[in-house]
Amino acid sequence: MPLNPYLIFNGNAREAVAFYADVFGIEDYFLQTFGSAPSDPNHPLPPGTENLVMHALLVIDGTRLMFSDNMPGMPYQAGDNFSITYITGDTDALKQAFDRLKVGGEVLLELQETPWSKYYGQVKDKFGVIWQLNYEEA
DSSP states (O other), rough: OOOOEEEESSSHHHHHHHHHHHHHOOOEEEEGGGGSSSTTSOOOOOOOOTTTTTEEEETTEEEEEEEEEEOSSSSOOOOOOOOEEESSSSSHHHHHHHHHTTSSSSEEEEEEEEEEEEEEEEEEEEESOOEEEOOOOO
């Protein structure tokens, strides 16, 4: 059974989902808000949370990447406790994803040849998420 990364954002999950969908050319994805879920009178939503993302899902080359906004008032620590690795045998797709992810972000390691890969690089995107991009022959 595959592992599925789940990314929690601090009120900007919708923007992150749209960004990653654009990076990887995904036009159709699932997104549900807290306000669209059935309400529970014993646990009402805090005001202003109705449009926050409760759950979103992108499928990138067969991997399920899931998203949610953090519920306001809950502790939140941005992105340095995980990274996501994008592995592909398509050099054009790898270079395109790297170039798109670095917009507004920070290149940690330029795409380059390493002992394990023809192309490998790291980038922290504009949301603070660290991506490892790795070429692997099919």
